Amino acid sequence: MSNNIIEIKNLVKKFGRFTAVNSISFGIREGEILGFLGPNGAGKTTTIKMIMGLINITEGEIIVDGMDIVTHRKKIKDKLGYMSQKFSLYPKLNARENVEFFAGISGLSRDKVNNKIAELKEIIHPDIIEKSVENLPPGIKQKVALFASLIPDPEILLLDEPTSGVDPKMRRNFWQDIYELKKIGKTILVTTHNIDEVEYADRIVILHRGNIIVEGEPANLVREYDVDSVETLFKEAVKKNERD
Amino acid sequence: MKGIKPITRKELHHILRDPKSLIIIFMMPVFMVFIYGYAISFDLNNINIGIVDNSGSDLSAKLVGKFLNNKYFTLVGPQINEDRSIEAYERRLKSGEIDEIMIIPHDFSKKIKNRIPVDIGFVIDGSDSNTANIIYQYNEMILFSFIGEFQNIEDILQIKTKIYFNPELKSTYFFIPGIIAVLLLMVSALLTSLSISREKETGSIDLIFISPIKSYEIIIGKTIAYIFVAFAVESIILLLARFWFGIPIEGNLIVLFAFSLIYIFTGLSLGIVISIAAPDQKTSMLGTLLITILPSIMLSGFIFPITSLGEVLRWTSNIIPATYFLKIIRSVVLKGASISDFLVDGLILTLMSIVLIFIAVKKFSKLRKIAG
Amino acid sequence: MKIIYLLKKEFLEIFKQKELLFMMIIAPIFQLIILGYVVTTDIKNIPVGIIDLSTGKSTTRIINRITGSDLFDVKYISGVNRDTVKELKKGAVKSIILFRDPVKTGAKIKKYPEVQILMDGVDSNSSRIAAGYFNGIIKNFILDDLEVLGISPLVKGKPLIRFNPELRSINYMGPGIVALLLTTITLFITSISIVREKEQQTIDTLLISRLRPYEIYIGKALPMGIVGVIDMALGVLVAVVWFDIPVRGSLLVLLISSVIYLMAILSYGMLISIFSTSQQQSLFFSWFSLLTFILLSGLFTPVENIPVGLRWLVSINPLSYLIRIIREIFLKGNGIEQFYGDLLSLIMLTILISLISIFNFKKFISK
Numbered sequence: 001m002s003n004n005i006i007e008i009k010n011l012v013k014k015f016g017r018f019t020a021v022n023s024i025s026f027g028i029r030e031g032e033i034l035g036f037l038g039p040n041g042a043g044k045t046t047t048i049k050m051i052m053g054l055i056n057i058t059e060g061e062i063i064v065d066g067m068d069i070v071t072h073r074k075k076i077k078d079k080l081g082y083m084s085q086k087f088s089l090y091p092k093l094n095a096r097e098n099v100e101f102f103a104g105i106s107g108l109s110r111d112k113v114n115n116k117i118a119e120l121k122e123i124i125h126p127d128i129i130e131k132s133v134e135n136l137p138p139g140i141k142q143k144v145a146l147f148a149s150l151i152p153d154p155e156i157l158l159l160d161e162p163t164s165g166v167d168p169k170m171r172r173n174f175w176q177d178i179y180e181l182k183k184i185g186k187t188i189l190v191t192t193h194n195i196d197e198v199e200y201a202d203r204i205v206i207l208h209r210g211n212i213i214v215e216g217e218p219a220n221l222v223r224e225y226d227v228d229s230v231e232t233l234f235k236e237a238v239k240k241n242e243r244d
Numbered sequence: 245m246k247g248i249k250p251i252t253r254k255e256l257h258h259i260l261r262d263p264k265s266l267i268i269i270f271m272m273p274v275f276m277v278f279i280y281g282y283a284i285s286f287d288l289n290n291i292n293i294g295i296v297d298n299s300g301s302d303l304s305a306k307l308v309g310k311f312l313n314n315k316y317f318t319l320v321g322p323q324i325n326e327d328r329s330i331e332a333y334e335r336r337l338k339s340g341e342i343d344e345i346m347i348i349p350h351d352f353s354k355k356i357k358n359r360i361p362v363d364i365g366f367v368i369d370g371s372d373s374n375t376a377n378i379i380y381q382y383n384e385m386i387l388f389s390f391i392g393e394f395q396n397i398e399d400i401l402q403i404k405t406k407i408y409f410n411p412e413l414k415s416t417y418f419f420i421p422g423i424i425a426v427l428l429l430m431v432s433a434l435l436t437s438l439s440i441s442r443e444k445e446t447g448s449i450d451l452i453f454i455s456p457i458k459s460y461e462i463i464i465g466k467t468i469a470y471i472f473v474a475f476a477v478e479s480i481i482l483l484l485a486r487f488w489f490g491i492p493i494e495g496n497l498i499v500l501f502a503f504s505l506i507y508i509f510t511g512l513s514l515g516i517v518i519s520i521a522a523p524d525q526k527t528s529m530l531g532t533l534l535i536t537i538l539p540s541i542m543l544s545g546f547i548f549p550i551t552s553l554g555e556v557l558r559w560t561s562n563i564i565p566a567t568y569f570l571k572i573i574r575s576v577v578l579k580g581a582s583i584s585d586f587l588v589d590g591l592i593l594t595l596m597s598i599v600l601i602f603i604a605v606k607k608f609s610k611l612r613k614i615a616g
Numbered sequence: 617m618k619i620i621y622l623l624k625k626e627f628l629e630i631f632k633q634k635e636l637l638f639m640m641i642i643a644p645i646f647q648l649i650i651l652g653y654v655v656t657t658d659i660k661n662i663p664v665g666i667i668d669l670s671t672g673k674s675t676t677r678i679i680n681r682i683t684g685s686d687l688f689d690v691k692y693i694s695g696v697n698r699d700t701v702k703e704l705k706k707g708a709v710k711s712i713i714l715f716r717d718p719v720k721t722g723a724k725i726k727k728y729p730e731v732q733i734l735m736d737g738v739d740s741n742s743s744r745i746a747a748g749y750f751n752g753i754i755k756n757f758i759l760d761d762l763e764v765l766g767i768s769p770l771v772k773g774k775p776l777i778r779f780n781p782e783l784r785s786i787n788y789m790g791p792g793i794v795a796l797l798l799t800t801i802t803l804f805i806t807s808i809s810i811v812r813e814k815e816q817q818t819i820d821t822l823l824i825s826r827l828r829p830y831e832i833y834i835g836k837a838l839p840m841g842i843v844g845v846i847d848m849a850l851g852v853l854v855a856v857v858w859f860d861i862p863v864r865g866s867l868l869v870l871l872i873s874s875v876i877y878l879m880a881i882l883s884y885g886m887l888i889s890i891f892s893t894s895q896q897q898s899l900f901f902s903w904f905s906l907l908t909f910i911l912l913s914g915l916f917t918p919v920e921n922i923p924v925g926l927r928w929l930v931s932i933n934p935l936s937y938l939i940r941i942i943r944e945i946f947l948k949g950n951g952i953e954q955f956y957g958d959l960l961s962l963i964m965l966t967i968l969i970s971l972i973s974i975f976n977f978k979k980f981i982s983k
Contacts, residue, residue: 052824077824084817090625091816092632097625104621105825113621132632152826272904279911283929285921286741307771337778339954340944356770363774370780371947372788373658374745375918381748383773388755391769403731403754405747408704410737418740438896526808526895533903547916548657549710549742551689557654571707578738581705 005030005065005156005187006051012059013046013210020046022210023060028156028189033182035201035218036191037234042207044191045085048158051189052080064156081154085161087145091134095124095144098133099151106152116151123147139170146177156187163194175200195231204230206237213237247457251465255439259473266473269435273427273477274484280423281489285415288378292320294333294342301353307364310386311346317382337369344368344379356394409494409578420485421577424478425569426540428504431477432511433532435470437519441528444519459609463601467512474508475501485577494580500573503586506593507569511536513600514565520607540566568593618827622835626809630839640805640843641850644797648854651793655916656785659745661689665709667698670729675715678729678757682713687749704736711735711746728758779864779947790861791946792915794851795938798874799881800906802844806885807902809836811892829981833974837882844878845871855946864949873941873959880934880966883973890973890980909935934969937962 004027013021021043028034038044049055051062053073062069064076082088089098099120103113121129123143133141142162149157159178163171171194178188178200190201198204198218206214214221214237218230227233259266293311297304311317320342322328333345347365355362366383370376410417443449452462478501485491515532522528540546543557544566550558561567568589575581583590630636666682668675683690691709700712714732733750737743759769780787813819822832852870855861863870885902892898912922913935922930930936937958944950944958952959 049820052820054820054823078826080824082820082824084820086817088816088818088821090629090818092629093625097628101621101625102821102825104624105618105822105827107618107826149821268900276907279908282926283912283922284917286917288918290920334778338948338950359770361768361770361772363772366773366775368775368777370777370783371943372918373780373783373785376777376780376783377745378748380773380775381752383775384755385751387771387773388769391771394770403733403751405733405735405750407735407737407743408701410740410743413737413740413744415740418738526899529896530899542651542654548654549659549662549739551661551663552657552659552742554653554657574738575705575707579705579707579736581707585706 003029006189007063008047008051008060009063010060011047011050011057011062013043013050013055014058019210021050024207024210024212025060026205026212026215028187029203030187031182031185032202033178033188033190033200035198035204036189036207037193037195037198037204038191038207039193039238041209043210044207045160047207048082048160048189048191051158052082053077078152079155081149081152081157083145083149083157083159083162085164087141089133089141089145089148092132094130094132095120095136095140096129098144099148102148103151108151120144120147138165139167139173142166142170142174143177146174150181154186157181157189159188159190161191161193163192163197171197195234198230206234208238208241211241213241247455247461248465248468251457251462252469255466255469256472258439259469269431269473270477270480273431273481276427277420277423277481277484280419281416281484284419286374288375289316291317291344291379291382292342293317294320294322294336294345296328296330296333296345296347298350299348299352303353303356304348307348307352307390308346310390314382314386334367337367340369342369343375344383346383416489417491417578418574420481420489420491421573422546422570424481424485425507425544425566425573426537426546427481428474428478428507428569429511429514429540429566430533430536432470432474432508433515433518433536434529435473436466436512436515437522437528437532438515438525439466439470440516440519441522441525445525453612459612460605463513463516463604463608466516467509467601470512471505471508474511475504478504478508491577493577495576499583500576503569503572503576503590503593506590506597507565507572509597510565510593510600513597513604516604517600517607520604520611539564543567545570565593565596618825619831619835622827622831623839626835626839630843636805640801640847644801644847645850645854648790648793648797648851649858651796652786652790652859655789655793658785659742660687662687662711662742662746662749663691663709664688665691665698665703665712666693666715667700667712668693668695668715669697670715670717672717672727672729674727674757674761675729678715678731678754681753681757685749685753687746700734704734707736709736710739710742711750713750786859787861787947788943789915790855790859791942792913792939794848794855795877795935795942796910796915797851798844798848798878799909799935801847802840802878802881803885803888803902803906804899805843806837806840806882807888807892807898808895809840810886810889811895811898814893815895823981829978832981833886833977837886840882840885841875841878844882845875848874861946863946865945865951869952870942870945873938873945873962876959876963876966877934877938880962880969883966883970884934887969887973887976890976909933912936913939915939931961932965934962934965937965 006028008027009025010023011021011025012019012023024047036044046055050057051064051069053069053076057070065079067076069076090101093101096117099116100113103116108116124140128136128140133144146162163174166174175197178190181188201218203217204214204221205212214233216224221233222230225233227236295308297308312319320336322332326332330347333342336342337345345367347367349362352362364387368376368379407413440449443452482493486493514536518531518535519528522531542548543553543561544564545561546566550561550567553561571589572586575586630640664682666679668679679693682688700714703709703712712734714734715729716732718728718730731754733747735743735747762768777783810819813822852863856863884905888898888901888905892901912929912933914930919930919936940958941955941962944955
């Protein structure tokens with residue numbers, strides 16, 4: 001357990017009478033890709049926001065790299081990179097301006113900001129770099145957003161539904177990028193409701209109605225539950241949880 | 245026509261399930277009525293006057309007394325040790341402490357006794373020209389009655405004024421029925437405009453597009469649902485007007501509601517036209533508020549009489565629905581007028597509704613074609 | 617300087633949204649001009665009917681005075697009596713003037729007709745003004761007539777109008793409308809600034825960035841403040857150049873007061889933005905607040921007419937202070953020594969609103 005870079009214990013989040021996250025516990029190991037699965041409204045985004053310290057915890061604790069989120073919010077923030085469902089880019093600005101902004105507010109010096117823009121030019125075609133982000137295809141937006149979330153050079157990347165609305169080809173490209181990041185030692189938490197993507201993850205956690213219903217390595221799980229794929233496992237687990 | 249019913253039912257369900265919006269829709273008009281009822285009044289009730297009496301005679305004291313006995317004037321005199329010079333009064337005028345200075349010349353009494361005309365100086369704060377005009381008129385009125393005691397001018401010509409419908413000239417009588425016209429248009433346009441743009445944003449409009457329901461059925465179905473809400477808003481304001489503010493309702497309520505129905509239809513169809521043109525809920529809401537409230541307040545006769553406006557603005561007032569309904573509601577509520585007195589206004593509103601519904605259906609069908 | 621990048625982004629967003637730019641710069645000018653004409657409407661062209669049942673010669677001369685004035689629009693002159701109440705109900709005329717021969721009192725027959733004015737009192741303000749006009753016209757007629765006979769009134773009022781000698785209502789309303797527009801634009805735009813980031817989900821990125829809360833707050837508010845100052849300058853320019861309104865006081869004091877006021881409005885807009893969950897909601901609240909601010913500011917109707925029980929609403933309304941200050945500066949050329957009370961109250965109010973806003977922003981950031 002000591003190599004868990006994020007440790008979540010009995011985490012609860014209530015919004016009024018509604019319990020969004022119902023006492024979940026799991027860990028994320030340093031350098032792994034953890035797939036965080038669940039249908040819409042399962043509590044994935046809420047959990048991620050609690051890890052980032054953007055919303056308060058109702059009960060339980062979150063320890064990141066040995067530090068409690070409640071007491072060390074600022075230090076933890078510096079270790080995290082985040083990319084949200086809508087790619088968190090400013091739709092009216094172009095890719096270069098977005099990157100310049102994110103680099104700037106990360107506290108980079110003017111030279112380093114310029115370096116980042118130069119790097120961006122290597123991955124984005126110069127024809128579209130000056131186009132408003134709102135007019136770019138989702139695949140490119142996703143690329144820019146990932147690039148932007150990596151600017152502060154975070155140890156841990158939290159990706160919330162990074163592949164929603166992206167076509168299958170771009171999705172594969174995206175996962176290749178994720179593997180590259182894993183190779184250089186980043187820890188990555190990816191939420192998704194596309195079950196076919198879990199094969200890419202080292203481990204998966206399936207969340208449903210605020211509860212963890214399955215946890216483990218995809219291949220082991222398929223064997224353990226004696227199902228033909230993770231997809232079947234997911235469907236059956238969700239069905240079972242709905243019955244209970 | 246059988247497509248209308250399900251649409252109406254769906255809209256009503258939607259309204260009832262969203263109590264937050266419903267509360268806003270009812271609370272805002274009530275709030276506005278109270279503000280207009282209590283806070284807004286053009287009546288000039290008090291004029292602070294400073295008096296420099298250089299004559300100091302019995303006659304001048306009599307004149308001063310005439311001013312101070314008038315309910316509109318309040319003497320703001322200098323305290324015992326304060327400066328009584330004209331300069332000091334001018335400073336008070338500048339700081340807004342007083343609204344006018346009356347200066348009685350030193351030879352006032354002597355001249356009057358010798359039947360020599362004498363001038364009384366008045367220094368008036370002209371910042372607000374309306375107030376200044378009224379102050380001037382009051383001055384003249386009092387002076388005239390003062391002269392009457394020496395010269396027989398006053399009762400040579402007697403003017404008798406009789407005021408109908410609002411004999412005490414209360415602003416609330418003017419504003420409260422008027423605000424119904426402004427709010428009713430706003431509320432009804434807002435209701436439909438949000439309803440369509442919301443469906444556009446959530447994408448549920450596509451489901452309606454591919455359904456076999458005809459465009460006009462959708463439009464009419466939505467409109468009918470919101471007529472109930474608009475009527476409820478109108479009834480609440482009328483109840484407040486009658487029982488809280490004590491405004492007598494002279495005319496026939498059934499007639500009023502019949503004409504309101506036409507007016508509400510105008511508002512609802514206007515909302516649909518706006519929402520079809522607007523890309524999202526935000527734009528549609530802002531557009532509706534701007535198009536309905538500002539012209540209804542400024543150019544419909546709600547505050548400023550249309551006849552006094554410049555030519556261009558007067559012409560513009562003809563295309564504002566509130567112009568017509570204002571006349572109708574004030575005629576019915578305050579004057580107890582009969583249908584023939586405002587039939588033309590009702591007909592114009594009907595025509596406007598028909599044109600707007602027609603545009604709405606046309607635009608909606610076009611949108612549907614593009615989507616399909 | 618991370619905040620520089622935030623400021624740059626905010627300005628880029630403004631400049632890239634043409635409709636926003638239009639709304640901030642062009643629209644206010646148009647509004648100012650149109651409103652300038654509407655709200656300075658002096659009551660004139662009052663539709664009147666005249667019924668003349670008198671036989672004296674002087675009636676014709678009085679009627680000529682009425683038809684000759686642009687205060688009245690005479691719809692008809694009738695020699696026979698009419699159903700006056702019915703006509704007033706119909707609404708084609710707002711007043712009917714009835715001339716009759718005076719009742720004979722003893723042997724002495726008066727030279728002038730008896731005048732009866734029947735008015736539709738629905739529009740209380742216009743009616744009161746119209747009554748004043750009638751009295752004025754008829755009184756002046758008599759005085760002129762007597763003057764010919766060598767009789768002049770013993771006492772005459774000699775008015776001297778200060779600050780606005782030509783009694784132009786635009787001089788009074790214009791500066792107020794500038795304040796109104798300044799409020800409208802900045803409140804609307806500020807109130808959507810944070811909520812827009814919420815909708816785009818970019819707010820989370822901002823919050824986990826290394827930007828400090830005060831940097832985010834300033835980065836959001838400052839650009840709107842600059843826009844506000846530009847709008848103010850444009851508004852004053854239009855007031856002076858287009859409407860020819862004199863500025864008698866110090867523009868610097870006006871600028872300082874406006875900046876203080878802007879801080880209050882920006883804080884209030886931020887507050888709306890923090891509590892709203894959608895742009896639509898925040899626009900709605902801004903609209904609602906704006907109407908209340910305007911109605912309780914003394915812009916259109918005198919604050920003195922607001923019942924004492926509701927005056928506190930005026931004292932917590934920042935716009936009421938700005939309107940007073942701006943009028944003092946424009947019309948009276950007053951300096952701070954004349955309105956330091958208002959300015960001080962405005963400053964306190966601004967501090968209070970800012971504190972509430974900042975406190976809630978901090979709470980919002982660390983919820």
